[in-house]
Amino acid sequence: MACVTIPSVILKGCEKAMPLIGMGTSSYPPADTETAKAAILEAIQAGYRHFDTAFAYGSEKPLREAIAEALRLGLIQSRDELFITTKLWASFAERTQVVSACKMSLENLQLEYVDMYLIHLPMRLTEMISRTPVAEEIVRPLDVKGAWEGMEECKNLGLTKGIGLSNFSCKKIEEVLSIAKIPPALNQVEMNPLWQQRQLREFCRAKGVHITAYSPLGANNTKWGDNRIVESDVLANIAKARGKTTAQVALRWAHEQGVSIVTKSFNKERMRQNLQILDWALHSEDLEKISQLPQRKGLNLASIMGPHQLVLELDAEV
Ligand SMILES: NC(=O)C1=CN([C@@H]2O[C@H](COP(=O)(O)OP(=O)(O)OC[C@H]3O[C@@H](n4cnc5c(N)ncnc54)[C@H](OP(=O)(O)O)[C@@H]3O)[C@@H](O)[C@H]2O)C=CC1
Numbered sequence: 001m002a003c004v005t006i007p008s009v010i011l012k013g014c015e016k017a018m019p020l021i022g023m024g025t026s027s028y029p030p031a032d033t034e035t036a037k038a039a040i041l042e043a044i045q046a047g048y049r050h051f052d053t054a055f056a057y058g059s060e061k062p063l064r065e066a067i068a069e070a071l072r073l074g075l076i077q078s079r080d081e082l083f084i085t086t087k088l089w090a091s092f093a094e095r096t097q098v099v100s101a102c103k104m105s106l107e108n109l110q111l112e113y114v115d116m117y118l119i120h121l122p123m124r125l126t127e128m129i130s131r132t133p134v135a136e137e138i139v140r141p142l143d144v145k146g147a148w149e150g151m152e153e154c155k156n157l158g159l160t161k162g163i164g165l166s167n168f169s170c171k172k173i174e175e176v177l178s179i180a181k182i183p184p185a186l187n188q189v190e191m192n193p194l195w196q197q198r199q200l201r202e203f204c205r206a207k208g209v210h211i212t213a214y215s216p217l218g219a220n221n222t223k224w225g226d227n228r229i230v231e232s233d234v235l236a237n238i239a240k241a242r243g244k245t246t247a248q249v250a251l252r253w254a255h256e257q258g259v260s261i262v263t264k265s266f267n268k269e270r271m272r273q274n275l276q277i278l279d280w281a282l283h284s285e286d287l288e289k290i291s292q293l294p295q296r297k298g299l300n301l302a303s304i305m306g307p308h309q310l311v312l313e314l315d316a317e318v
């Protein structure tokens with residue numbers, strides 16, 4: 001089967017162009033190493049070159065094994081052909097720990113550098129946790145200045161080609177911009193037809209911060225998502241009219257908004273289907289219908305971390 005070529009975007013302060021569609025590696029229930037590795041290899045064969053991982057997902061090691069295997073098999077000639085994003089976990093989100101946390105991820109990945117390093121969440125945990133929800137005492141506000149200085153140090157040391165944010169609101173991004181020597185290249189947030197992020201996108205456009213959409217399919221079949229996108233009648237009707245699947249309509253919609261996408265499928269057919277969104281377009285009446293869909297946030301941090309005051313406040317920010 002043919003391998004799709006995915007267009008890339010040049011990001012502020014990032015030395016490497018980022019493919020506009022990336023493969024997510026956060027799976028539920030968590031995939032075992034062999035399953036994740038096989039899926040990533042399959043994705044490379046399908047044409048994916050951007051992989052989104054995080055210290056917290058436990059998918060850095062399977063990704064390392066898949067990269068090594070892809071090189072062995074000659075699916076790629078060099079690691080440089082891949083764009084690897086990983087994330088600073090909240091338990092290490094303070095000035096003195098950022099660089100060592102980045103090195104820990106590099107060790108897990110067996111890479112000399114990643115292409116993008118993101119602050120995973122706009123909060124700090126005072127302990128390493130292996131399960132959620134967490135106790136309220138360990139949840140702290142993020143020291144934005146200290147954490148961002150640590151991220152800048154990672155970039156200056158050559159541990160990453162670019163640095164950015166994830167799950168940051170307009171207010172929190174403003175705080176970063178007010179102290180940044182290197183501005184954040186992007187903010188990775190939930191975005192899909194049912195949570196379109198209009199306000200945040202407008203703000204980021206004005207500030208030159210790129211948006212990456214996560215859970216573009218609403219993360220169906222995971223504990224942090226639901227089936228409201230893949231089972232939406234409005235999207236299904238548009239899909240029928242265009243001869244596409246509902247998932248492709250959701251992904252094409254995000255693509256047409258000028259954002260990049262990270263979406264996860266460990267299924268050979270679906271991961272290929274999700275790349276077939278580049279050579280057709282939604283009609284203006286489709287876009288009109290999608291713009292009228294009622295909005296609801298899918299991923300609330302409080303449902304993961306616990307309904308703690310600080311977490312509820314973060315969830316309320318846009
Ligand atoms: N920064 C952050 O805080 C967050 C980042 N992320 C990142 O974004 C990635 C993608 O988001 P995610 O939350 O996984 O959700 P997605 O919206 O990408 O949905 C993934 C789910 O949809 C299924 N699926 C994939 N393709 C199709 C299809 N064509 N038709 C029907 N179902 C499909 C997958 O199952 P199957 O594998 O069986 O196909 C999986 O259950 C994550 O893997 C992670 O890397 C996600 C959440 C938070």
Ligand SMILES: O=C[C@H](O)[C@@H](O)[C@@H](O)[C@H](O)C(=O)O
Nearest residue numbers: 026054056057131132224304
């Ligand atoms: O333990 C918590 C989880 O890792 C969660 O907070 C994040 O990982 C987020 O859902 C994501 O998928 O990026």
